[in-house]
Amino acid sequence: MLDPADEDFARDPYPYYARLRAQGDAVCVTLANGSRAWLVTGYEQTRAVLADPRFSNVPPQGAGRPKADSPAQRARALLARHMLNSDAPDHTRLRKLTTAAFAPRRVDALRPRIEVLVKGLVEEVAGRIERDGSADLVDAFAFPLPVLVIGEVLGVPESDRVALRDWTYRVGSPADALPPGAVDEAWTQLYGYFTELIAAKRRSPGDDLFSVLVHDSAEGGLDDGELLAMAFLLLFAGYETTMNLLASAALLLLSHPQELAAAQADPAARWPAIVEETLRHASPLEGTTWRRTTEDVALSDGTRIPAGASVLAVLAAANRDPAHFPDPDAFRPDRYLPTAEGARPAPHAAFGHGPHFCVGSRLARLEAQIALPLLFTTLPGLRLAADPAGLPYRPGLLVRGPRVLPVA
Ligand code: HEM
Numbered sequence: 001m002l003d004p005a006d007e008d009f010a011r012d013p014y015p016y017y018a019r020l021r022a023q024g025d026a027v028c029v030t031l032a033n034g035s036r037a038w039l040v041t042g043y044e045q046t047r048a049v050l051a052d053p054r055f056s057n058v059p060p061q062g063a064g065r066p067k068a069d070s071p072a073q074r075a076r077a078l079l080a081r082h083m084l085n086s087d088a089p090d091h092t093r094l095r096k097l098t099t100a101a102f103a104p105r106r107v108d109a110l111r112p113r114i115e116v117l118v119k120g121l122v123e124e125v126a127g128r129i130e131r132d133g134s135a136d137l138v139d140a141f142a143f144p145l146p147v148l149v150i151g152e153v154l155g156v157p158e159s160d161r162v163a164l165r166d167w168t169y170r171v172g173s174p175a176d177a178l179p180p181g182a183v184d185e186a187w188t189q190l191y192g193y194f195t196e197l198i199a200a201k202r203r204s205p206g207d208d209l210f211s212v213l214v215h216d217s218a219e220g221g222l223d224d225g226e227l228l229a230m231a232f233l234l235l236f237a238g239y240e241t242t243m244n245l246l247a248s249a250a251l252l253l254l255s256h257p258q259e260l261a262a263a264q265a266d267p268a269a270r271w272p273a274i275v276e277e278t279l280r281h282a283s284p285l286e287g288t289t290w291r292r293t294t295e296d297v298a299l300s301d302g303t304r305i306p307a308g309a310s311v312l313a314v315l316a317a318a319n320r321d322p323a324h325f326p327d328p329d330a331f332r333p334d335r336y337l338p339t340a341e342g343a344r345p346a347p348h349a350a351f352g353h354g355p356h357f358c359v360g361s362r363l364a365r366l367e368a369q370i371a372l373p374l375l376f377t378t379l380p381g382l383r384l385a386a387d388p389a390g391l392p393y394r395p396g397l398l399v400r401g402p403r404v405l406p407v408a
Contacts (some may be wrong), residue, residue: 001030001032002031003032004032004395004396004397005032005112005395006032006395007395008030010392010395010396011392011393013316014320017039017316017317018042018317018320020238021042021317021321021392022368023182025300025301025303026039026040026299026311027039027041033221033280035310036309036377037290037310038305039287039313039317040311041317041326042317043318043319043325044300045300045318046318047349048300050288050313050352050353050354051331051352051354051355054293054295056292057085058086058292059080059085059180059288060308071182071188071191072184073187074191075187076181078312079187079191080229081226081229082230082233083098083233083283084232084237084289084356088340088355091356092134093221093222094220094226094230095359097213097216097222097358100359101210101212101216102209102362102363104362106212108149108362109298110149110152110153110363111370113152114149114152114366114367114370115370117148117152118145118371118373119148120374121144121145121148122141122375123139125375125379125407129379129405131271131331131364133408134407135406135407136406136407137247137250137405138404141374142244142246142247143169143243145242145366145371146238146239146241146242146243147168147241147245149238149340150234150239151236153209153210154208154210154231155197155207155211163193163335164193166186167190168235168239170185171183171190172236172239173238173282185279186198191228191234193226195228195231197210198231201214202214206298208229209312213227215350218246236303237360238360238363241282241364243366244282244285245284245364245368248278248281248282248284248292248400249274249275249278250407251377251391252331253372254384254407255388260334260376263333264376264380267373269338270333270337270376271372272336273334273336275368275372276330277332277333277335278368279319279350280319280325281331281347282401283316283400284315285315285350285398286315286396287312287315288315288352289398290310291311291312291313292309292311293306293307293308312356315349315352316400318349319348319349324346351364373388382408384408385408386405386406386407391404392404
């Protein structure tokens with residue numbers, strides 16, 4: 001029995017995944033809600049599953065989907081029609097357009113704007129510490145930065161950023177954490193806002209990445225519903241993951257001061273290595289989205305997964321596979337340092353693999369490689385203001401990162 005909401009499991013799921021990995025390529029477990037799922041935890045096996053078309057991304061009819069009987073639920077159902085929930089050929093068509101919009105030169109051109117946003121937030125963190133004696137780095141830094149950056153990607157006018165941040169926060173919160181209706185209201189508002197945004201981009205395109213998508217959508221055969229779902233996917237795929245990357249990296253650095261000092265001494269080589277090692281060691285997306293077998297599948301060790309089964313490729317576990325990463329539980333950025341011989345380090349699986357490989361990987365890396373050095377060079381005395389062993393983590397099998405990170 002696996003309870004993804006269990007606090008100890010959320011904080012440290014790795015021993016559990018190591019036990020599963022020792023049992024076979026995939027293990028069938030019963031989840032706390034009574035459903036059964038196959039978990040894939042080895043590095044090679046995870047990549048094999050993610051590249052295999054017999055593992056479908058299309059959610060089963062009705063499963064986990066809200067019934068469309070209120071405006072908020074209708075909004076949620078429509079916004080769920082995105083490419084991460086689709087297979088070829090639909091997926092191929094949708095994906096082609098995003099790859100063009102996220103071309104490396106377009107992503108790299110965001111650097112100066114990201115620097116401005118990071119500087120503003122670092123000031124905010126410093127201000128809170130001065131005023132209150134401490135600040136929550138998740139709330140003041142790791143959460144707002146990715147939302148602001150997605151605002152840049154989508155070309156959301158600056159005057160609407162506060163609202164975007166508020167709706168994103170609300171739809172990402174558990175329903176019982178906020179006053180009744182607050183989450184539903186945010187869904188409806190996001191839906192209405194993105195509908196308007198698309199119309200505005202059609203009338204007068206900006207130089208943002210989303211305007212490229214809106215422009216190309218006509219030729220690529222995207223309908224308005226698909227475009228709307230795309231805006232929503234970019235927001236959700238891009239914010240919670242990057243938030244966890246930033247929060248986990250800050251936590252790892254604050255608890256490994258020698259690595260922080262080494263990065264300050266050799267920034268050009270060390271910061272990229274820290275970002276890669278954080279992606280491996282603290283995979284922000286714990287598991288991919290659910291896959292479903294379209295037929296019986298036999299894995300390389302002979303394990304047979306029946307047709308129609310729910311399957312989760314656990315990236316966090318793949319990234320700690322000792323067959324692929326020596327001393328996998330240690331945080332060792334030097335794994336990703338360039339070597340004199342030009343040897344390439346073992347790639348991690350944090351951005352997935354196969355047709356759904358992360359569209360935003362370059363953007364996520366860029367954000368982290370700007371944000372972390374600026375944070376720690378502007379505030380060199382930053383220290384943890386809580387016991388790291390007691391920090392609460394996000395529940396569930398999808399994303400992983402500390403919920404709060406008090407610093408002083
Ligand atoms: C540290 C940050 C991030 C991590 C770890 C991450 C990880 C991933 C992973 C593992 C997948 C594949 C999921 C699956 O196969 O089920 C994925 C897909 C995706 N990611 Fe990211 N992501 C990050 C940031 C971003 C950002 C910043 C964006 C865009 C603004 C983005 C956009 C997407 C999109 C659109 C997909 C769906 C691709 C498809 O279905 O073909 N991600 N991401």
